[in-house]
Amino acid sequence: MGEIPRAIPRRERLIVALDVPTVAEARLLVDKLGGAVCFYKIGLELSTAGGYYELADWLLQRGHKVFADLKLYDIPETVRRAVANLRGRGFSFLTVHGNRAIMEAAAREKGEMKILAVTVLTSLDKSDLEEMGYRGEVGQLVLERAGGALAAGCDGVIASGLEASGIKSRYGDKLLVVTPGIRPAGGDMGDQKRTVDVAQAFRSGADYIVVGRPVRDAKDPAAAAEGIQATTAGIFSS
Ligand code: C5P
Helix, strand or coil, X not given: CCCCCCCCCHHXXXXXXXXXXXXXXXXXXXXXXXXXXXXEEECHHHHCCCCHHHHHHXXXXXXXXXXXXXXXXXXXXXXXXXXXXXXXXXXXXXXXXXXXXXXXHHHHCCCCCEEXXXXXXXXXXXXXXXXXXXXXXXXXXXXXXXXXXXXXXXXXXXXXXXXXXXXXXXXXXXXXXXXXXXXXXCCCCCCCXXXXXXXXXXXXXXXXXXXXXXXXXXXXXXXHHHHHHHHHHCCCCC
């Protein structure tokens, strides 16, 4: 099992999702954000754009942390081999999906990376789950999946701010909770359904938050990110 950092440097708690179509645009956004952000998530969109690993190297050279949000999902052997390929590149976090065997395969090969299991996407609600064949409450499923992730050797989970406190009260610091679906109260939800604001996410137990559009689409992205950092600084003392 990975070691959970007891004290996360508070400016690292904001992870900005570089959800842009090209590496050139990603670099522009990072330049614009300057010192406001030190942890970036590069996900599916950039993984299909070309230059994904060059961008990761560029971010690392600038002293940023990088989260590879590739949401790996395949048979265990294929996931195991894919994770082995990703190891050693300097990624801090990597996401996987799936059952115990898939998560165990990822955890076995993780090296220096922390493996985060996707519980239930923050864009899904109860009726979406029913459409996919799952019965029951979203919160219950998230908790069950978090337990499975821990048993499989994952370091943390991706979960909404609505489930963070349940996960923390059941599993404490054994699992990192990384929370996307962050929206200012009354803000545009886009395709997200299980959203909370920055303060709610951290007060509910999120260790990290992932923010995409509220920063990317702000008139002044650096000011938006600094606003989030200020809220974070009001919650964590160091
Ligand atoms: O723009 P927004 O803040 O909604 O972006 C959220 C980011 O977090 C996106 O990059 C999305 O892929 C990611 N994510 C998510 N829900 C999950 C896992 C990842 O929204 N469960």
